[in-house]
Amino acid sequence: MYSAEHKEDVLVYAPLLLIEADNLCHSDLCCLKGLKTLYCCCSCYFHNKVTPRNSPNDPPSTEVLNAQYRKRTRADYVAASSDPDRRCRIAYGPVNADGLPLCKTATELGFKKTGAEDLLKLEAFDPSQDTPVEVLHTVMLGIVKYMVQDLYRNRLKNNPDKLQQMHNALRVYSASKGFNRTFRRQLTYTGSFVGRDFKQLIKVLPIILTTFKNDEGLQVVAPVFVQLGKLSSVVFMRSVERHFDDYLEEVRRTIADLTREIHVFDEVSGNNDRLCSKPKLHILHHLPDNIKRFGCALHFESEKGEQFNKFIREHLFHTNRHSILCDVARKFGKQIALRHVIDNGSWPLAERAKKAGEAWEKCRTFLVRSSCRVCR
Numbered sequence: 001m002y003s004a005e006h007k008e009d010v011l012v013y014a015p016l017l018l019i020e021a022d023n024l025c026h027s028d029l030c031c032l033k034g035l036k037t038l039y040c041c042c043s044c045y046f047h048n049k050v051t052p053r054n055s056p057n058d059p060p061s062t063e064v065l066n067a068q069y070r071k072r073t074r075a076d077y078v079a080a081s082s083d084p085d086r087r088c089r090i091a092y093g094p095v096n097a098d099g100l101p102l103c104k105t106a107t108e109l110g111f112k113k114t115g116a117e118d119l120l121k122l123e124a125f126d127p128s129q130d131t132p133v134e135v136l137h138t139v140m141l142g143i144v145k146y147m148v149q150d151l152y153r154n155r156l157k158n159n160p161d162k163l164q165q166m167h168n169a170l171r172v173y174s175a176s177k178g179f180n181r182t183f184r185r186q187l188t189y190t191g192s193f194v195g196r197d198f199k200q201l202i203k204v205l206p207i208i209l210t211t212f213k214n215d216e217g218l219q220v221v222a223p224v225f226v227q228l229g230k231l232s233s234v235v236f237m238r239s240v241e242r243h244f245d246d247y248l249e250e251v252r253r254t255i256a257d258l259t260r261e262i263h264v265f266d267e268v269s270g271n272n273d274r275l276c277s278k279p280k281l282h283i284l285h286h287l288p289d290n291i292k293r294f295g296c297a298l299h300f301e302s303e304k305g306e307q308f309n310k311f312i313r314e315h316l317f318h319t320n321r322h323s324i325l326c327d328v329a330r331k332f333g334k335q336i337a338l339r340h341v342i343d344n345g346s347w348p349l350a351e352r353a354k355k356a357g358e359a360w361e362k363c364r365t366f367l368v369r370s371s372c373r374v375c376r
Helices: 023-029 074-081 117-121 135-156 160-171 187-192 195-209 216-235 244-269 279-294 303-307 309-316 324-342 357-375
Strands: 346-349 352-355
Touching: 023 279, 074 117, 135 160, 135 187, 135 195, 135 216, 135 244, 135 279, 160 187, 160 195, 195 216, 216 244, 244 279, 303 309, 309 324
Parallel strands: none
Antiparallel strands: 346 352
16 A cells, blocks of 8 residues: 555555454354354353253352353364364364364354354454454343343332332432433333343342332342443553453452352352353453453443444435445445545555645645635
8 A cells, every 4th residue: 555654655554353243243253153153252162051041959059150161273173174064073162071172173163154254364363263253242232131131020010119219229320420321220120121221230230129128129230230230340440550450350250250140140049041052251251351452341341332322323314325335335435545545644546646735735725715714
């Protein structure tokens, strides 16, 4: 590409650091079948049937839930993608109880053809390490969502007096600066809550639930919400300036404590569809390794990208809906091009590459005149 600094064409080497996406997109990019298969994790060979969901007589132990499984490697992904039918055997895959490899086929280990195999041509891309845990869909739209919906449906919905007490307790925080956005404080609408609503709820629910000391039903879920609040406080941090190893250990310990409390909650409440067997809870155990590799979790969360959907939706109101993809691409493509010009960028024109200094100067002059005109 053309370099405005060197004033010539240069070879740009851009190593791939990570891919931000939700769990479903990560599965497609890693050529895996998804979260509902036996081997659903992109980072290790976690066996989903180790924690059976519908067998109340055989509950999983906390040791099984917090156990570490054999890691997936880049070589495993390359070997699986080399066979279009995914019939090749992965020699260093999961192991049995004696520690011996099972040597299963790629299909049995959850690999499938998704069209993303070309990403493996990039030597810098390792699907097992460069697809970090996305906290919005794993924590807020995962574990927090499960617990909030269980709180309403199984403990508050059939008790109007208790539900009203919870609503009154939430109104106490209505003047807080943290709730300046539209916040549905009525738990009746938990089915339509978005990530922002769950993030706000998890800040206050651990405190509110501790006030219901005489209610056995709410005291069952209170320890889980306390651990979720603690996890949110250590995960949603922009930077850690010192004692980074201690911070990682705190994240690991909090995730292990959360898993233990959810396990106790499932045993006490008698849920057949146990929350401790959810794949998202296991995926959360890989978060400390991702933080160590890429920094704080806010560096690779996709919430800002999800919020961008609002602007796309608003733009669709001004179109005739005949060619939505082209209209959206053209609209935001022009905005990106304008931002590139204002930043004094450059682009190839016809047969040669030319610096866009004149265009940048004209844009800058126009913006200055417009701002002066508004000030008048």
